[in-house]
Amino acid sequence: MSELKGACIIGQSGGPTSVINASALGAIEAALDSGVITRVYGAAHGIKGVLEDALYIMEEEDRDELKRLRFTPSSALGSCRYKLKDPAVDDTDYKRILEIFKKYDVRYFFYNGGNDSMDTCNKISKFMQQNGYECRVMGIPKTIDNDLTGTDHCPGYGSAAKYIATSCKEISLDARVYDTGMITILEIMGRHAGWLTAAAALAGDDAPDLIYLPETDFELDTFLKDVETIYRQKGKVIVAVSEGIHDKDGKLIAEIGGAGGARDSFGHAQLGGLAATLTALVKEKTGAKVRGIEFSLLQRCASHVASKTDIDESYASGKAAVENAINGVTDKMVGFRCTRDGGYKCEIALLPLAEVANTEKKVPREWINDAGNGILQGYIDYALPLIAGETEQEKENGLPRFAKLKKVLAK
Amino acid sequence: MSELKGACIIGQSGGPTSVINASALGAIEAALDSGVITRVYGAAHGIKGVLEDALYIMEEEDRDELKRLRFTPSSALGSCRYKLKDPAVDDTDYKRILEIFKKYDVRYFFYNGGNDSMDTCNKISKFMQQNGYECRVMGIPKTIDNDLTGTDHCPGYGSAAKYIATSCKEISLDARVYDTGMITILEIMGRHAGWLTAAAALAGDDAPDLIYLPETDFELDTFLKDVETIYRQKGKVIVAVSEGIHDKDGKLIAEIGGAGGARDSFGHAQLGGLAATLTALVKEKTGAKVRGIEFSLLQRCASHVASKTDIDESYASGKAAVENAINGVTDKMVGFRCTRDGGYKCEIALLPLAEVANTEKKVPREWINDAGNGILQGYIDYALPLIAGETEQEKENGLPRFAKLKKVLAK
Numbered sequence: 001m002s003e004l005k006g007a008c009i010i011g012q013s014g015g016p017t018s019v020i021n022a023s024a025l026g027a028i029e030a031a032l033d034s035g036v037i038t039r040v041y042g043a044a045h046g047i048k049g050v051l052e053d054a055l056y057i058m059e060e061e062d063r064d065e066l067k068r069l070r071f072t073p074s075s076a077l078g079s080c081r082y083k084l085k086d087p088a089v090d091d092t093d094y095k096r097i098l099e100i101f102k103k104y105d106v107r108y109f110f111y112n113g114g115n116d117s118m119d120t121c122n123k124i125s126k127f128m129q130q131n132g133y134e135c136r137v138m139g140i141p142k143t144i145d146n147d148l149t150g151t152d153h154c155p156g157y158g159s160a161a162k163y164i165a166t167s168c169k170e171i172s173l174d175a176r177v178y179d180t181g182m183i184t185i186l187e188i189m190g191r192h193a194g195w196l197t198a199a200a201a202l203a204g205d206d207a208p209d210l211i212y213l214p215e216t217d218f219e220l221d222t223f224l225k226d227v228e229t230i231y232r233q234k235g236k237v238i239v240a241v242s243e244g245i246h247d248k249d250g251k252l253i254a255e256i257g258g259a260g261g262a263r264d265s266f267g268h269a270q271l272g273g274l275a276a277t278l279t280a281l282v283k284e285k286t287g288a289k290v291r292g293i294e295f296s297l298l299q300r301c302a303s304h305v306a307s308k309t310d311i312d313e314s315y316a317s318g319k320a321a322v323e324n325a326i327n328g329v330t331d332k333m334v335g336f337r338c339t340r341d342g343g344y345k346c347e348i349a350l351l352p353l354a355e356v357a358n359t360e361k362k363v364p365r366e367w368i369n370d371a372g373n374g375i376l377q378g379y380i381d382y383a384l385p386l387i388a389g390e391t392e393q394e395k396e397n398g399l400p401r402f403a404k405l406k407k408v409l410a411k
Numbered sequence: 412m413s414e415l416k417g418a419c420i421i422g423q424s425g426g427p428t429s430v431i432n433a434s435a436l437g438a439i440e441a442a443l444d445s446g447v448i449t450r451v452y453g454a455a456h457g458i459k460g461v462l463e464d465a466l467y468i469m470e471e472e473d474r475d476e477l478k479r480l481r482f483t484p485s486s487a488l489g490s491c492r493y494k495l496k497d498p499a500v501d502d503t504d505y506k507r508i509l510e511i512f513k514k515y516d517v518r519y520f521f522y523n524g525g526n527d528s529m530d531t532c533n534k535i536s537k538f539m540q541q542n543g544y545e546c547r548v549m550g551i552p553k554t555i556d557n558d559l560t561g562t563d564h565c566p567g568y569g570s571a572a573k574y575i576a577t578s579c580k581e582i583s584l585d586a587r588v589y590d591t592g593m594i595t596i597l598e599i600m601g602r603h604a605g606w607l608t609a610a611a612a613l614a615g616d617d618a619p620d621l622i623y624l625p626e627t628d629f630e631l632d633t634f635l636k637d638v639e640t641i642y643r644q645k646g647k648v649i650v651a652v653s654e655g656i657h658d659k660d661g662k663l664i665a666e667i668g669g670a671g672g673a674r675d676s677f678g679h680a681q682l683g684g685l686a687a688t689l690t691a692l693v694k695e696k697t698g699a700k701v702r703g704i705e706f707s708l709l710q711r712c713a714s715h716v717a718s719k720t721d722i723d724e725s726y727a728s729g730k731a732a733v734e735n736a737i738n739g740v741t742d743k744m745v746g747f748r749c750t751r752d753g754g755y756k757c758e759i760a761l762l763p764l765a766e767v768a769n770t771e772k773k774v775p776r777e778w779i780n781d782a783g784n785g786i787l788q789g790y791i792d793y794a795l796p797l798i799a800g801e802t803e804q805e806k807e808n809g810l811p812r813f814a815k816l817k818k819v820l821a822k
Binding site: 016044045048072073074075078079080081162165166167169170171173174176177178179184189202203204206276291293294296297298299301302303305307314384387388389390394397398399400402 | 455490808
């Protein structure tokens with residue numbers, strides 16, 4: 001494979017995570033130090049930055065400040081939720097991307113995102129090939145949802161799981177402090193896959209009594225009976241639910257609130273999220289004090305409790321994308337191949353973009369109990385290594401010191 | 412002062428904090444090592460454990476396990492929200508407490524709580540004196556609300572403030588990740604005093620654009636206009652509100668939801684908390700994407716991000732209560748007297764229980780801007796030292812390892 005000199009673009013896409021910037025840093029540092037890549041650009045707000053000719057010059061950044069990206073949550077370059085059209089239908093965007101690539105002599109494109117982003121990578125790469133423009137395209141995975149196929153797990157998941165398990169342990173102690181009854185309902189992200197909600201089980205003795213994932217159908221009556229039974233026995237119940245739980249017809253439980261849906265004992269329509277809906281229903285059924293808690297954005301940005309394993313692997317995945325591309329690899333997503341027998345080991349694997357794009361990996365049914373309300377040891381063995389180790393985040397005045405980039409635009 | 416030999420009881424009361432167990436540990440260790448206190452009992456669920464003769468024998472606990480209380484959130488002995496009656500009206504409880512004190516030869520009573528708990532201490536002490544029973548009574552402060560009078564600040568506040576400021580920094584980065592508009596509304600605890608919400612200002616450049624405390628009247632129309640103005644200018648708005656914000660007539664803004672209150676554009680009544688109510692109103696006014704986030708229980712139990720300063724001071728306050736009582740002091744709450752010029756210094760102060768009981772300290776008006784929607788430097792200078800330093804919490808499998816007490820009951 002001949003050496004391909006030229007610039008690179010690194011972009012970030014989709015919902016942010018605590019460690020997506022660690023991946024970006026891995027890629028940026030490898031590119032800056034490569035001796036082959038002539039210029040390193042960061043796309044402002046992902047592919048939108050390419051389309052809008054808004055590229056930051058990474059050589060202008062202070063290297064020590066850049067290193068703080070390792071411990072800075074969210075997408076430092078900005079993100080987007082822009083889905084490219086099918087080029088057979090409308091290739092306007094692709095032509096524009098090619099124009100920008102030519103303008104800046106871009107020969108490497110690294111895109112950091114979930115399965116939509118891998119689809120974007122795949123389409124761009126095909127278009128460049130069809131137009132005879134040599135450009136190596138690599139996907140760098142990120143998603144707290146952990147739903148990318150082909151890889152053992154996704155960068156971002158371990159840190160979100162660590163936040164969820166840590167918070168479950170803390171809430172469990174708090175919820176048991178009085179000798180009076182209480183039911184607590186935790187709403188956790190995950191529309192189609194229950195990986196994040198499963199992480200509640202990592203809290204061990206402090207894990208929720210009941211855990212519901214979207215991988216099984218949710219029966220409201222059975223749920224209410226299960227909660228009431230535990231409440232009558234123990235006085236305290238903690239429940240974790242994925243935002244995506246649904247009934248056997250696929251209807252989201254979150255949507256039974258609102259007009260025509262669940263009503264409280266005063267006949268008021270229940271609005272708000274899933275936690276609010278279930279809180280009202282459980283309150284009515286049991287008469288208990290019920291508290292709903294949504295982990296909300298915190299589960300994807302709580303970098304202060306990020307997993308060291310996740311940070312290190314995220315960095316490694318960005319670095320591997322650049323190193324492999326320089327060595328001639330293209331059209332691949334960097335994934336992980338892991339073994340757990342005899343201690344956790346994680347190696348880089350290169351997966352065809354086309355196989356990863358637009359598919360979803362669910363929690364295996366055999367890791368969920370028969371009743372569909374609990375998580376089994378198989379999952380625990382899988383996930384515990386991913387939350388291992390503490391962040392070495394720098395602090396200033398008792399608070400995280402995040403990277404502040406100059407973001408000098410290329411002209 | 413002659414040496415008073417006898418047993419002691421340590422109890423915890425009111426809402427838990429990340430560091431109330433650090434205070435308990437300070438008291439327990441000082442008592443166990445005193446050579447004067449003959450037996451150390453922990454009351455199960457505060458004063459209810461005394462009334463119900465449910466006392467744990469602290470000598471039965473493993474000393475190394477006990478030390479983990481320093482980093483274990485919530486009230487390890489159990490808490491209660493039990494308010495003693497006025498003894499002039501009904502002295503049944505007091506007689507029962509005296510009976511238990513005599514049964515176990517209790518000569519020292521240490522109560523760890525907020526202003527209600529200081530009232531409990533005060534009443535018990537007076538009753539014992541009136542009945543000629545020698546017993547030294549000391550209050551150990553705790554409250555994330557920071558609203559106890561006479562003391563510079565309260566154990567528990569620094570850790571809750573650190574959680575809030577850290578989360579605000581992280582959410583600020585997350586909320587700015589897309590180039591599309593978004594408004595985020597953060598609901599923070601504090602019914603009467605805005606200390607916790609003020610902590611959002613500690614996030615500096617990442618602090619919310621608007622911050623509202625219950626110390627000023629909240630004008631809904633002005634609020635909506637302020638949010639819209641910033642939204643039109645910057646595209647992103649982050650707002651922090653105390654749960655206790657109210658209009659000029661004292662009506663809680665949280666209560667404008669519900670039947671007869673705020674309705675969304677479909678005419679549905681708005682239920683749920685303050686964040687949900689304001690989210691619906693702001694959405695209607697601006698047409699923007701609006702997200703409400705409640706920090707909920709996490710702000711009072713997130714020990715993984717507790718302040719080292721707070722942990723150390725909490726421990727010191729428990730220890731000082733025991734040491735002073737042994738030296739003859741009674742009817743006092745342990746408080747802090749602090750200086751900040753030339754570096755933060757914090758000393759123990761002993762405050763008369765009667766002065767602390769049932770009073771509340773608010774955020775000074777001069778630390779809030781004229782418009783009542785921002786926090787000034789005076790507060791920042793006051794609060795920054797309180798969130799300094801990181802916890803040294805032990806981890807096991809990537810998660811906090813909390814104390815597990817045996818809780819052997821005295822018979």
